[in-house]
Amino acid sequence: MAMAMIEAQPAAAQNAVEDLITEKKVFTLQSYTTQGGRTLKDVKVGWESYGTLNADKSNAVLICHFFSGNSHAAGKYDAKDAAPGYWDAIIGPGKAIDTNKYFVLSSDTLVNLNTGDPKTTTTGPASVNPDTGKPYALDFPVVTVGDFVNVQKALVESLGIKRLALVAGPSMGSLQTFEWAASHPEMVAKAMPVIGAGEADAQLIAWLDVWAAPILVDPNWNKGDYYGRTPPNAGLAKALAVVTLQANHQDWANATFGRRPAKAEEDPAKALSNRFQIQSILDNAGEARAKVSDANHFLYLVKANQLFATGGTSLADAATKIKAPVLLITQPKDLVFTADAVEKTAETLRKGGVSVTQAYLQGARGHLDGVISMKQAEGAIRAFLEK
Template identity: 50%
Template sequence: MLYKSIALACLLLSAAPQGETLVTKKQFHADTFTTFGGSIINDVKIGYESYGKLNKQKDNAILITHYFSANSHAAGKYASDDPQAGYWDAIIGPGKAIDTDHYFVISVDSLVNLNANDPNTITTGPASINPDTGKPYGLSFPVVTIRDFVNIQKAVLESLGIKQLYGVVGASMGSMQAIDWAAAYPDWVPRMISVVGSGETDDWSSSLLEQWAIPIRLDPNWRQGDYYASSPPLEGLTAALMFITQAALSPEFFNQVASTSDIDHQSSQQAILQDIHQSPAIVCWLRERAQQRARLMDANHLLYLVRANQLFVAGHQGELAKGLQNVKAKSLFLPASNDLLLMPYLAKRAHQTLLALGKQSELIELEGNLGHLNGVSLISQQGDKIKQFLAQ
């Protein structure tokens, strides 16, 4: 049914056929980590997953950088009876576009990962215990940037003896990490793929991101981030996730949801006519899914992710052209034509900037009715192009 495929998309999971690869979460530990802003974080723990085998030369590694609400579970399953495989299982695996018969594929949980309460996520952030106080950091945790996500990934790779990547591929917030990798460490990155991505966060995008933070800050349970010994701000977090989900989809998609028999639109209209406390059926549908996801997430972590995205410009040198001038990677941009979150002009701007700097870059638009989520659930439509690009 249409409703079932829609529900999977709204959970930000791939609706593609699931693979049989079984994976385990591994943990990386650093005694200290210095942020891009100059702060020191002690006792950093980060999770990661890998697929395929690292060759003797250790030069076949492809890094997958994940999107805002994801973690490192990019492919495979933790157990054979898991209902869902990783979000890009359609293109990662034996014989697939990112072929694990040839490549060692690795993905790393971000710092301040949104899924802080998920047992399959390992991350250090505001919800973590500050070893200096024995209490959760809360808002005393330092502000982090996309570059910090890149640098913790680099530390994980170096711990495995990897000194250069074969390529880096990421969607959405992951695309920001991918292009920043190419800008910050050009000798590491010969190939970069940006899916539904951006080279910088402009004023429009920064304001959109702020909408996700506002309901959390207005929730009385937020308590200026000091809620770990009391009730968390789940109402604010749920509202934020509703905004995120709607922005990640398209009007066409929402109208299709509302037209299915699973949503009793007519009864809903009667209910909201009679009672101001009632909500339209589509809003209830959206809220229910946000509530389900909120249980595994942390509100403060969302605020820190918002700020990291608001601060982003590839290369972190203030200007996009300046930040991209040292890029050596061949680049492939795959924006979604109807993306309302990271609109196609953002990828086109980065692509055109690279071309103006004399770099190699291609751009192909993804199609489909999922908007931003075309880059997750419908990524297989460009599987052949991704495979071809990586083979070059």
């Protein structure tokens, strides 16, 4: 569901002659009515693209981002950037999603987490309400994955695109992919959800509550009213640490940290404040990420993911509406969308008449392999797109 990362993502494909360079743009809707019936004014989201839209606008691919991500799916904004977008291994000239052939676009969602990142544009609780001149805070309406998709649809249609050759994305991006395929079947030729399932089950709903809990008990959260005051970054940092741990796997944790203390001279057995290395690393990563994130946005993303069922009802109902063939790419060690949930999704889709091809990632990172290990799936993606 989320990918809060401890280490830098892998550099762009080593064989690339030069980096794919892109620029961030802003899409604006004068008004947008949420699925819950609330109308928002001046809705803005960031977006970017790679490749060229062809004359009949039939070569567009939409990439949907994960919980803690943004639109930066591939390439760099500047050749000097430290790392490319998260799926650069499979998006670019000559890669599995070939930008010599496809026009690839991606946008920031509503309530995007990364409010402190100058390369992210979003509308959410931290945004100023045009009617009051103050941040919405918790007056911002609950939004759903369906709302994320509807704003993307408006962006796509503003470019004159009537049908997408492919919709794809990891984790929360997979939820948006399922939603696109069910709610707008006439617009989706093929769908590639990665490390995700077709609805949030009870276990995932409860885990998402665990993610949110540290924010809610931080006194600085103040029931969401903290703009212009001290933000609840202690709670947000711990929430992000929880997300990072679940997005990984014990194979990674044990091999990377084992039982080593955070400081060699501070034995964890000697004092309550002495810590293990994995505790220190997770907390440091959470604290760094919290500085450019917003706690209310985190909570709204949690709610959107808890509410998710493909098509807004149930996967079983939605499966009968999906027309696009599906390439479902997952990691059997995933601790967020477990193997059981994934197989239930595949079975339900097939019962609904959907053509489903499955591919599996290997590695020690669990859920996170759906971001950093996608090169493994290159052959499956190429074959799927060529069908």
